[in-house]
Amino acid sequence: MKNFKKTTGRLSLLMLALLFSANALAHHVLGRPAYSLNEDSNTPPSMQVETQIGKYFVTYMIFPAFPKPGEKGRVNIYASRIDNGETLSVPVTFLVRNNGWLEDDAEETLGTQDVYDGVYRQGFVFKQEGGYVITAKFDVEGEPYVIDFPLQIGESRSMLPIGIALGSIVLILVGVNILQRKRLLRDKIRDTRNAS
Structure with a gap:
């Protein structure tokens, strides 16, 4: 009977310790403190979308997971043909405009990028919080392709x-x-x- 009480007490303490340790909240992603994350970190993107446009299968990602004003960010685009899997090799132009009901439609060019290791990478830095739309444009065999995707900088309003x-x-x-x-x-x- 004495051993049963000891064993039951130990199991109860172990269960309580496991119960309370399960509620520990992590402040890091992938074992790295959150304050040291940037666009070059191997963190999950804030958005990853896979879509089909014309003859191409396109995947785009936005890094870091939660872009803030004044911080560097990056857009990655992977594009390959649906029929043979060949990687897109023409330059891609990246544009940006404000996203909102009462916003103007003026676009600014972020840059034109060539493919590197099958990926188009475009960096960005936004000074103000808000919603933006990034547009990726390219032409293949005289056919224009346009991909729009949203980007939220800072807290959403x-x-x-x-x-x-x-x-x-x-x-x-x-x-x-x-x-x-x-x-x-x-x-x-x-x-x-x-x-x-």
Whole structure:
């Protein structure tokens, strides 16, 4: 009986230790502290999309995982033919424009890159937070190809318009509710006076 109590106590302590150790939160990715990550780190991209455009299978990635204003970032594009797997070898031009409902459509050229080891790499640095659209353009055999993909720099503010709309709807509903209650109360008082 004594050994059973000892064993049960030890197992209970072990289970508690395992339970509490499972809640430890990591502040790093791939064994490296998060504050030392940059566009050259082997960290996961913030976005990885695989798509088919025309005769090509295209994969693009954006590094680092969470780009911030003033920090270096990079876009990688892999493109190969669907029919024979041949890697795209023509230069790719990268453009950027603001992304938003009320933004202008003015594009700026980030650069034109040649393929290196089957990958097109374009670096970027954005000074301001916000949403952007990066466009990759190339021509093959006289046929133009255009790929647009979003890029968020810093914290997203995309909930602001939705929040304003929902807040306005709630305020209108509350206002109508208050007016209806006042009208019903007035009608009730009027009916009570008329009845007496």
